Amino acid sequence: MADCVFCLIRDGEIPSERVYEDDDVLAFKDVNPQAPVHVLVIPKKHIASLNEIQVDDGELHTQLLLATKAIAAQLNMAEDGYRVVVNTGDYGGQTVDHLHFHLLGGRSLTWPPG
Numbered sequence: 001m002a003d004c005v006f007c008l009i010r011d012g013e014i015p016s017e018r019v020y021e022d023d024d025v026l027a028f029k030d031v032n033p034q035a036p037v038h039v040l041v042i043p044k045k046h047i048a049s050l051n052e053i054q055v056d057d058g059e060l061h062t063q064l065l066l067a068t069k070a071i072a073a074q075l076n077m078a079e080d081g082y083r084v085v086v087n088t089g090d091y092g093g094q095t096v097d098h099l100h101f102h103l104l105g106g107r108s109l110t111w112p113p114g
Helices: 005-010 055-074
Strands: 018-021 025-029 037-043 082-085 101-105
Touching (some): 005 025, 005 037, 018 055, 025 055, 055 101
Antiparallel strands (some): 018 025, 025 037
């Protein structure tokens, strides 16, 4: 999608600090981190939100989860723990209409988040 900020990041038109990339998934540091480690994990395919995922994308969803797990290990968070958040829609706090996981860690996180 031409005006999607995450698609522009995916395409290299907006710079980002990438921490992971494969054929289907891209992960980069959040420019407004909410924890010592805050990475956004996105599918390269434009999917607007969790509400838009389809059964046909099942393998992609598996790849997103496996990539998130691998990134957590790469960033030394697997042992101590981390949080994965998916905001969906206005009430859910989604501000970019491209499915993305917030991978947060690097300290003890409180609950509820907000």
